[in-house]
Amino acid sequence: MIKKPKQIAALASLIVVAVFVATTASTAQEGHxxxxxxxxxxxxxxxxxxxxxxxxxxxxxxxxRRLDRMADLQQVLAEIxxxxxxxxxxxxxxxxxxxxxxxxxxxAEPAGLDAVSVAALHEDVNIQVGAxxxxxxxxxxxxxxxxxxxxxxxxxxxxxxxxxxxxxEPSTPGSVGAARSPGVGSALPEVVxxxxxxxxxxxxxxxxxxxxxSPIGPLGSISELTxxxxxxxxxxxxxxxxxxxxxxxxxxxxxxxxxxVLKTKLFNGGVAFGGCTSGFTVQSIPNPPTYEIFYGVLTxxxxxxxxxxxxxxxxxxxxxxxxVYGYAGPxxxxxxxxxxxxxxxxxxxxxxFVCRNAGGYPNPFCKVTGKIARTGIRPATRYxxxxxxxxxxxxxxxxxxxxxxxxxxxxxxxxxxxASGREVPCEDTFVRMVGTYLRGCDGDSGGPxxxxxxxxxxxxxxxxxxxxxxxxxxxxxxxxxxxxxxLGVQVLTSSVTLRPK
Numbered sequence: 001m002i003k004k005p006k007q008i009a010a011l012a013s014l015i016v017v018a019v020f021v022a023t024t025a026s027t028a029q030e031g032h033x034x035x036x037x038x039x040x041x042x043x044x045x046x047x048x049x050x051x052x053x054x055x056x057x058x059x060x061x062x063x064x065r066r067l068d069r070m071a072d073l074q075q076v077l078a079e080i081x082x083x084x085x086x087x088x089x090x091x092x093x094x095x096x097x098x099x100x101x102x103x104x105x106x107x108a109e110p111a112g113l114d115a116v117s118v119a120a121l122h123e124d125v126n127i128q129v130g131a132x133x134x135x136x137x138x139x140x141x142x143x144x145x146x147x148x149x150x151x152x153x154x155x156x157x158x159x160x161x162x163x164x165x166x167x168x169e170p171s172t173p174g175s176v177g178a179a180r181s182p183g184v185g186s187a188l189p190e191v192v193x194x195x196x197x198x199x200x201x202x203x204x205x206x207x208x209x210x211x212x213x214s215p216i217g218p219l220g221s222i223s224e225l226t227x228x229x230x231x232x233x234x235x236x237x238x239x240x241x242x243x244x245x246x247x248x249x250x251x252x253x254x255x256x257x258x259x260x261v262l263k264t265k266l267f268n269g270g271v272a273f274g275g276c277t278s279g280f281t282v283q284s285i286p287n288p289p290t291y292e293i294f295y296g297v298l299t300x301x302x303x304x305x306x307x308x309x310x311x312x313x314x315x316x317x318x319x320x321x322x323x324v325y326g327y328a329g330p331x332x333x334x335x336x337x338x339x340x341x342x343x344x345x346x347x348x349x350x351x352x353f354v355c356r357n358a359g360g361y362p363n364p365f366c367k368v369t370g371k372i373a374r375t376g377i378r379p380a381t382r383y384x385x386x387x388x389x390x391x392x393x394x395x396x397x398x399x400x401x402x403x404x405x406x407x408x409x410x411x412x413x414x415x416x417x418x419a420s421g422r423e424v425p426c427e428d429t430f431v432r433m434v435g436t437y438l439r440g441c442d443g444d445s446g447g448p449x450x451x452x453x454x455x456x457x458x459x460x461x462x463x464x465x466x467x468x469x470x471x472x473x474x475x476x477x478x479x480x481x482x483x484x485x486x487l488g489v490q491v492l493t494s495s496v497t498l499r500p501k
Contacts, residue, residue, distance in 0.1 A: 046064075047355070047356050048067060048388070048390065048400065048451055048452060049063040049064040049067055050063070051388075051390065051399070051400040051437070052066065052067060052388055052400070054436075054437060055095075055388070055400065055401070055402075055435055055436055055437060056095050056096060066095070066099050067388065067451075069099075069124070070093070070387060070388070073093060073100075073101045073122075073124065073125070074093075074101075074383065074384075074386075074387070076101060076118060076119075076121075076122055076125055077091050077093075077101045077102075077103055077125070077383075078383065079118050080103045080111075080115045080118050080119060080125070080127065081103060083111075083112060083114040083115040083118070084103065084105050084111055084112065084115050084127075087105040087106045087107060087134065088103070088104075088105065088106075088134060088135050088136075089104040089105055089106050089131035089132075089133060089134055089135055089199070089202050090103075090104040090131070090135055090197075090199025090200065090202060091103045091104065091199065091383075091385060091386075092199060092200060092385055092386040092404075093385070093386030093387070094386075095386075095388070095402060099124060100123075100124035100125060100126065101122075101124065101125045101126075101386070102125070102126050102127070102128055103115075103125075103126075103127050103128065104128040104129075104131045104199065104202065105127065105128065105129045105131060106129075106130075106131045106132065106133065106134050107129060107130075107131075108129060108130060109129065110129065111127045111129065115127060131202045132202060132245065133202055133203075133244050133245060135197070135199065137244055138197045138202070138203070138204055138244055139197055139407060139428065141204055141242055141243065141244045142195050142196070142197055142204050142407065142409065142428055143428060145195060145204070145206075145241065145242060146195055146409055146411070146425050146426075146428070147425060148241065149188060149189045149192055149411065150189075150424075150425040152188065152189045153189035154423060188234070188237055188238065188241075189411075190212050190213050191208045191209055191210055191212050191213050191230070191234060192206060192207065192208055192234075192251070192411050192412075193207045193208060193209050193212070193251030193252075193254045193410075193411050193412040194206075194207040194251050194254060194408065194409060194410050194411050194412070195207070195409040195411060195428070196249075196405050196407060196408045196409060196428075196432060197405060197407040197428070198247060198405070199385070199405075200404075201245070201247060202245060203244065203245035203246050203247050204242065204244055204245070204246040204247070205246070205247050205249045205405075206234070206238060206246055206247070206248055206249065206251075207249045207250065207251025207254060207411070208230065208231065208234050208248055208249070208250075208251045209251050209252040209253070209254070209412075210227060210229075210230025210231075210233075210234070211252065212412070213230075227250065227252070231248040234248060235248055250463075251412075251463075252463065253463045253464050253465070254410070254412060254461070254462070254463045254474070255412060255414065255461050255465060256300070256302050256328075256333070256410075256414040256445055256460055256461035256465075269281060269297065269298075269352065269353030269354065269447075269448050270353040270354030270355065270392035270394075270398075270447055270448050271354055271394055272394040272443075273297065273299050273303075273314055273316070273394075273446060274299070274303060274312075274314045274315075275303060275443060276299050276300055276303035276394075276443060276444075276445040276446040276447075277299065277392070277393050277394040277395075277443065277444050277445060277446045277447030277459065278297050278298070278299055278316070278353075278446060278447070279297065279298030279299055279300075279334075279353075279446050279447060279448050279458040279459075280297075280298050280351075280353060280368055280448055280455055280458070280480075280491045280492065281295065281296070281297055281298075281349050281350065281351055281352075281368075281491070281492045282295070282296055282297070282298055282336055282484075282487070282489040282490060282491055282492060283295050283296075283489060283490055283492055283496070284296075284324075284488065284489055285488050285489065285490060294324070294338050294339075295338070295339045295349045295492070295496055295498065296321065296324060296336045296337050296338040296339050296489070297314075297316060297321060297336065297337050297339065298334060298335070298336050298446065298458055298483065298487075298489075299314070299334075299335060299336075299337075299445070299446030299458070300328075300333050300334060300335070300445035300446035300458060300459065300460060300478075301326045301327040301328040301329060301332070301333045301334045301335045302327075302328040302333055302414040302445065302460075303335070303445055303446055304327075304335070307327050307328065307417050307421055308327040308417055308418075308419055308420070308421045309421060310323060310326070310327060310335065311323050313337065314337050316339070317347075319339070319340065319342075319347070320340075321337035321338060321339055321340070322337060322338050322340070323335065323337055324336050324337060324338050324487075325487055325488070326486070326487055327417055328414050328415065328416055328417055329416060329417065329418075329486050330416040330417075330418070330424050330425065330426055330427045330429075331427045331429045331482045331485075331486060332429070332478040332479070332482040332483045332485075332486040332487075333414075333416075333430075333445075333458075333460045333478050334446075334458060334478055334483040334486055334487055335487070336487050336489055339498065341498050341499070341500060341501055342498060342499065342500055343500060344500060345500075346497050346498060346499050347497070347498040348495060348496075348497055348498075349492065349495060349496040349497075349498060350367075350495045351367050351368040351491075351492040351493055351494055351495055352365040352366065352367055352368075352495075353365065353366060353368065353392065353448045353450070354392045354398065354448075355390070355392060355398060355448075355450060356398060357397045357398045366450070366452065366453055367453055368450075368453055368454075368455050368491055368492060368493050369452075369453030369454065369493055370453060370454050370455070370493060371454060371455040371456075371480050371481070371491050371493075372384055372454050372455070372456060372480070373479070373480075373481040374406045374429065374431055374457075374479035374480075374481060374482065375406060375481075383406060384403050384406060384431065384456060384479075385403055385404075385405070385406050386402065386403060386404075387402070387403045387451065387456075388400060388401070388402055388403075388451065389401070389402075389403060389433060389449055389450065389451045389456050390449070390450060390451060391440070391444070391447055391448065391449040391450070391459050391475070391477065392447045392448055392450075393439075393440060393441065393443060393444025393445075393447045393459060394443050394444065394447065395441050395442065395443035395444055395468045396439035396440050396441050396444055396468045396469075397439065399435070399437055399438050399439040399440070399471070400435055400437070400438065401433040401434050401435025401437075401438035401473075401475070402433060402434060402435060403431060403432070403433050404432055404433060404434055405431065405432040406431050406479070407428040407429075408428065408430040408431060408432040408476050409425075409426055409427065409428040409430065410426045410430060410460075410461070410476065411426070414461075429478075429479065429482050430460060430476050430477065430478060430479070431449075431456070431457060431476060431477050431478075431479050432474065432475070432476045433474075433475055433476070433477070434472075434473070434474050434475075435471070435472070435473070436471055436472055437471040437472075438471055438472065438473045438475060439468065439469070439470065439471055439473055440459065440461075440462040440465070440473045440475040441462075441464075441465050441466065441467060441468035442465045442466060442468075443468075444459050445459055445460060445461065446458050446459060447459045449477045449480075455480045455491050456477070456479070456480055457477040457478050457479045457480045457482075457483065458477060458478050458480070458483060459475065459477050460475075460476050460477050460478050461475065461476060462474055462475030462476060463475075
């Protein structure tokens with residue numbers, strides 16, 4: 001699990017106001033996934049219950065109950081957040097100390113009657129008050145710090161071609177200004193590997209790797225210090241730059257999990273796709289004047305060598321799939337390749353992906369039956385914070401973990417690019433997950449992230465990427481809605497047959 005070696009700012013204590021009643025109401029979740037393909041020896045969702053039971057040390061029956069409850073619980077939390085949007089500090093789902101959802105609010109006043117009434121209908125929901133910072137404050141501080149770090153790492157050139165020029169001065173409390181001294185400005189970007197919003201602790205999470213510090217840079221010999229010693233040094237540098245609570249987290253060895261570019265035959269999502277892993281099958285959004293629809297396969301945008309100028313084709317089932325569009329963009333790391341029409345016979349573009357490890361399951365595939373957004377336009381739209389999800393990589397196989405953040409912001413590894421090819425800051429739109437048995441390594445990039453038949457996103461990266469066997473990984477992925485918007489595609493939820501013209 002993620003190590004939090006040092007709590008830098010004193011966080012406001014949370015006063016838990018729990019409301020319990022005997023009955024539990026359930027709300028139908030729009031777009032909730034249906035059953036995927038069933039293997040003869042297990043139901044399609046049985047494997048996920050097995051992983052959940054192993055992760056949280058509960059019985060299979062209890063794991064199944066919790067997974068069945070998850071969608072309705074997310075909807076309840078969304079309704080409470082909508083009522084208390086002005087005071088919202090965070091939310092989540094507790095899995096280890098019992099099971100239930102929580103919403104955290106700022107201030108000491110009890111929640112409003114509408115929110116309390118919703119919570120009173122569900123014995124596994126509680127509302128917490130006493131948080132110091134609104135979620136909007138934390139996000140503003142995270143984004144401002146990101147701009148300041150990026151500007152320090154990429155100074156604006158004379159022609160403005162590199163870096164950003166609008167991250168100079170804080171305008172409101174909770175903002176972060178540009179570095180106040182040459183030492184701070186050039187030192188922090190060396191060691192900060194990611195930023196995130198920690199809703200559980202009501203703080204900004206700053207991931208660091210002291211070993212990245214240059215021995216002749218402003219931080220000097222910090223690379224020779226222990227992690228805790230390095231955390232103290234970095235914390236002292238950050239304190240003047242940020243006006244909200246923050247924690248220092250272990251950000252060592254974090255980056256994208258790409259691989260070498262290889263020609264290989266592919267048949268389904270979740271398998272080898274060049275040096276990376278194939279994701280879900282997709283279709284283009286029809287546009288005028290022809291409204292023609294094309295079909296293809298997803299993978300990670302950084303799985304290539306030329307960024308936005310990439311043109312390399314990949315192979316599936318002996319067929320060359322031309323590159324269409326994509327790169328490591330600021331909001332999503334994705335690309336897609338078109339499946340051409342056959343010259344003879346037919347091509348089956350299936351909405352299937354590998355969702356089980358080989359052995360023990362005669363059918364390792366699941367069908368995509370739906371998708372879920374990281375966030376939503378409507379306040380009550382379900383979010384995925386706290387969900388238990390899985391991913392498949394060609395090297396590490398299938399493993400699962402808990403979504404702990406929907407505002408993750410990578411700072412090192414493969415950079416993010418604008419369409420022009422200019423390096424830009426990655427946005428806080430990536431999703432982070434952790435798990436005792438969660439694996440991930442080089443070659444897994446682009447693989448599907450899912451639960452049952454619901455598409456959550458495609459894999460981007462994580463820590464300790466050269467180790468494919470160990471668990472307790474911290475990984476992150478591009479959310480599926482951001483991928484679709486970035487590429488102009490839609491994930492297939494039914495199979496399509498392509499025939500010659």
